[in-house]
Amino acid sequence: MLVIRGIIITIGLLLIWQFIVWAGHIAPYILPSPWFVFQTLFQDFGIIMSQAKATAIETVLGFLIGVGFGALAALIIAYFKSLSLWLLPILIVSQAIPTFAIAPILVVWLGYGIASKVAVAAIVIFFPVTSNFYDGLTRTPQIWLDLAKTMNASHWKTLWHVRIPAALPNFASGVKIAAVFAPVGAIVGEWVGSSQGLGYLMLNANARMQINMMFAALLVVIIITLLLYFIVTQVLKRIIVW
């Protein structure tokens, strides 16, 4: 049912789009028709895919690093309670810095290569992961903590066997958000300075008014995002079975 609904919605939107272009006599360099976008996608499939590969690699690396560091940060501030009073404000302040604004600095620091894009993606998703996971770690049901205490469990064992598993559903929410935002981070990174990737392709196409290429690249970004989200959701569903 979901698949059928998805197909109907997609076809419906494409038809409306096609109709607007056709009825409004809109020039292809303002708004290309969906048909034209598909044509571009097939004609320049090789170029687009080679750029997509770069973006996909940056996205996945940024996702893994961001989720890893995000989870680690949450564990550290949950385990060392006194430290959290110092680290939590820093964490929140760091999130107040707009990623767009520091992306150029990251390019200066880390170069035009893949590292700066991975860094932007990781920074974008770091906070939602930390915040969600930390939330879960501090909201362990009292009964489990009481049980652990009467069972003479150490602080560490309680964290490992009780608080972490109890927080996994919250962690999963953070990771799902991360899956959606990781490609955005990678594209932003490419946008401010790069020599490859879909962001780079879009930037060039935009400068040459090849709006059809813009849309084709955009379509691939959407597909990468959906694919990552789908894979992540499936994996999480396998791990968190309760």
Added chain:
Amino acid sequence: MPNINNAYLRYGDQVLFENLSFQLAPGKITCLLGPSGVGKTTLLKLLAKLTSVGKHDELHADIIGADGVAIDLDVAYMAQEDGLMPWSTVLNNVMLGAKLRGEKKDIAKAKILLEQVGLTGALNKKPKQLSGGMRQRVALVRTLMEDKGIVLMDEPFSALDVITRLRLQDLAVELLKGKTVLMITHDPLEALRMSDMVYVMQGQPATFSEAIIPEGTAPRDASDEKLLALQGQLLKELSRVDLSLLP
């Protein structure tokens, strides 16, 4: 035989209870019966060292061991919520204590106890596949797996339907034989069926009644006339509460 002396709980200038003293009879089931809001659960958690004290609260109990020296109670704890870990199987749930202490798991003992509560077929099931009564039986086994001097039970069967509750009371009495148990409940029938000694806790500040010792041995028949008469008496006493004190 631990003595609990001079237990008190004060929130600011409100006194929930003070000067409470009682003795846990070794190898027996002692029951604290009282209306909700009287401070039973807090008293129990105090004994289990599970309470975190607020800034303006005063909470204390002297726990004196047989030789007259102050001790910490080493307790196994069972609450109204089963507290089963949804990610673990039944078998792993009952061996939680060993895992949390990093000890070797006694699988044989776990299997024997699970068999005694009729859950042999559920060893590898997850808690969400079980009924409320089954879950509470798993919790009971988990409590028994803890080889502690004292078992504290906080209204362990109050979330169950009447029939399941009666069955679990029988089962619990049988399995807890020889253990020193302190149970709290607001159900007079439960108290009278299961315990060797009942204290009624009520009032504000709360005080204990004289110990009530029901006739015969637990688990007592729920239709026994003397028991029912005593239940009626207790119900009357419990409902004789100042309405302004009701939670």
